[in-house]
Amino acid sequence: MGSTIKDIAKQTGLSIATVSKFINGGNVLPENRALLEKSIKDLDFEVNQVARGLKKNRTMLIGVIVPNFESKFFMRVISNIENSLMRYGYSTIVCDYRGDYKLEVEKIHFLYGKKVDGIILPPNEDNAKTYKDIIKRGISLVFLDRPIDAVPCDAIIVDNRAAARKAVESFLANGHTKIGLVNMNEPGLYTAHERLAGYLDAHEAAGLEVDRRRIAFAATSVDGGYDATLSILDANSGVTAILATNDDMAFGAIKALNARGLRIPDDIALIGFDVYDVATVFNPELSVVVQPLGEIGETAADLIVKRLGQERPLSPRVVELKTELILRGSSEKSV
Amino acid sequence: MGSTIKDIAKQTGLSIATVSKFINGGNVLPENRALLEKSIKDLDFEVNQVARGLKKNRTMLIGVIVPNFESKFFMRVISNIENSLMRYGYSTIVCDYRGDYKLEVEKIHFLYGKKVDGIILPPNEDNAKTYKDIIKRGISLVFLDRPIDAVPCDAIIVDNRAAARKAVESFLANGHTKIGLVNMNEPGLYTAHERLAGYLDAHEAAGLEVDRRRIAFAATSVDGGYDATLSILDANSGVTAILATNDDMAFGAIKALNARGLRIPDDIALIGFDVYDVATVFNPELSVVVQPLGEIGETAADLIVKRLGQERPLSPRVVELKTELILRGSSEKSV
């Protein structure tokens, strides 16, 4: 029950050093190998990773920090990160900071204490100094979902701008010209900014004027999407299509349209973001922009593991993955 | 950058032992206290939890193991467990075993190596021996979502049987007598068994004969729910209402009903399980049985922390939480 390297040494008559060598793949005489294998099985010995971590200064632990545990997007990405890191022998400690950036700093210090080998997080400009500190301490850092200007660092992002642009262009292709945007209202949020830019890009490319009444910002939630959608409808700008840049906001948009008795897509066409499991359950099925959650997690894991292995600090790698626009019934009726 | 207790000792001129004492809340002379506080801030010292863990034989780490990372129910419960444990100063290491019970044993051994103080998992009968081993090693164990007969152990569950019964009774109250059940098909799955029992209870209490054609088992997934629902419809037993015992299966049921052109609730009334965010986005809104995810997480955390504190092994505590039946449009039209 909880035997140590010492017990193995005692039982085999070998020294602690030799046992350790064997455990770590070193060569030992065949007869000793047999002895050791038997003894390890007998006492069901397992390396004490805590002791090893202390000695080697590597814990095989990666910290992941997210704003909160409510975000489906981040939770799924975390699942995939955990899954991928596990294959490399790493485990994950997950923290949230309930949207409080001061608390994020605390969590980072908490992870310092845990001696994690690396940290993965979606950065915000406010804590740029802390991120630099992480790197200075020799802890590998990977940014999730967005880069920040102030800190050059590995990052895994998606082509938000192109994604929004393509979604709007699909509306245009179906003859829509009065297109609404239900966007996330978080100051400085990279993804919101990029998706807006994509929306504007598409308009500019089509030579279409942008009507600000058709753009609404609101809290990233079902209620936020609901309110934003109503405000667009109430602006009476003749909107015939809406792009919602977040799954919850897309749900809010559906609720708002239902509440107003507007049919999808006949009265208003709709495309959402990040709606995964249930997009096809709606009637008509919901068109969506999907981010490659699996790849995002894998890439985050790859980036951090690669950096961990490296001795020399390599220059920051920013990986941008492609989103996919999946068109279904909710946006497929032409005007 | 990564200073230790030794650095503090050197800078303050005090001994290592005194620094340690201070860190752990021991009394020191006021002048020394000031010195220590200053020095700790100066060098921004943080206790090395790895070293502490080695010495104290407590890592403040709890392992959580789930069958896979796809289950929304478990992922949400994990979020809440993490959140609650964090308040007690514990962190969480999450593993999955992709439905492979042999792999679950490996993950448990992996957690042995990490020297976790406790483990939380949904048990299965196959690995009863391993669970006993966990307890024998002095690692606290809490069962999630279900107990098993072979191992007496703390557990957090919900009133699955009553939940299903109440859902069926709400159908009965609306005049339905031909009620379908779309159930999860996993051998030995406690929750599936209990929910079936509740379904049967309600029938028996109402003096209603059970028609086996109205009960279908299938994979716990959207497709499974879809297939199961179609099979019930195709049995031509005159079903007018359906209870789906899982969120994905409820989605599958909706898809199946849409596919057949059946209206909810006019043609078929529907109640789902565990549909949280989007239940009110459907039109009509979906009636559901909800499990108290927050409380489940908190209670799991409480149970394990309580057991961790205890010196003496107390007798197993099984906490059963109440589910809530929320009736909405999808089940509210009488026949």
Added chain:
DNA sequence: TCAGAAGCGCGAAACGTTTCGCGCTCGGGG
């Protein structure tokens, strides 16, 4: 004034591992 108690600080060992470098053995080649 002095004995004793209370409070504080310190040295040293210990937790379980890795790692360094030395010394031994054994075999092969000159």
Added chain:
DNA sequence: CCCCGAGCGCGAAACGTTTCGCGCTTCTGA
């Protein structure tokens, strides 16, 4: 036959903490 090198095993120190018990100081009270 002897020397040298390769290969293996071992002792000891180290990672950063906690903890034990002893010894010193200081204060209280008779």
